[in-house]
Amino acid sequence: VTMLTLMTPISTTRWHYVLFILLLVVTTCVNGGLQDRKSLGNIVNSLEQITGRHLIIPSTGDLRRNWDTSLDRCxxxxxxxxxxxxxxQWTKMAQISGHFKDNNKNTRLWLPIKGRDKKGRVLWIDGSIVEQSLIKEEEEAVLHNATDLCGILLNEGLIALVSCRNYAYPMI
Known part of the structure; x- marks a missing residue:
């Protein structure tokens, strides 16, 4: 297991830091309570108490899947x-794309984005609205088929909307 730890200031007036941990493993999603805490040591327990969420991103050898299979795996x-x-949190999540770019890998990652609401706004899987300014491009075919709309994280830290079935990537 390779760990990448990022430090971010909470306040501009006080130099307190929250550690965000990104685990580069073969798993592919967030786990609010890692089941085998002992194997990751005490630092994970203390990070969990501060952030409450651990973002697990795929290793370069992770299998690529369509959106639904990738979600099921998560x-x-x-x-x-x-x-x-x-x-x-979006900024931290988007920085992951920089990791792949810095390592000369052109890896795209599925995002938990699927579908639109009645007003045509793109939605996260939990039903919240994706900020339109984050969406860089949409495939022509996707524009005509809202049931087959999924998001990928581009190397630039922006979102592209593509077919859920026609591509195979790991899920973030």
Whole structure:
């Protein structure tokens, strides 16, 4: 298991830091309560108390799947898709794309985005609205078939909307 730890200031007036941990493993989603805490050591327990969420991202050898199979794998591992709750969490999540780009890998990752609401707004899997400014591109075919709309994280930290069935990526 390779761990990548990021430090982010909470306050501009005080230099307190929250550690965000990104685990580069063969698993592919967020797990709010890692089941085998002892294997990751005490640092994970203390991080859990601070952040409450661990973002697990795929290793370069992770199998690529369509959106539905990738999502099923996440649930089968005891996790749930990582939906950013605020702009800061999105920024951290988007930085993952930089990791792949820095390592000369052009890897796209599925995001837990699927479908639109009645007003045509793109939705996270939990029903919250995806900020339109994050969406970089949409495939022509997807525009005409809202039931087959899924998101991928691009290397630039932006979202592309593509067919859920026509591509195979790991889920973030």
């Amino acid at each position: 649930y089968n591992l005891g996790g749930q898709p990582f939906v950013p709750l605020n702009e800061e």
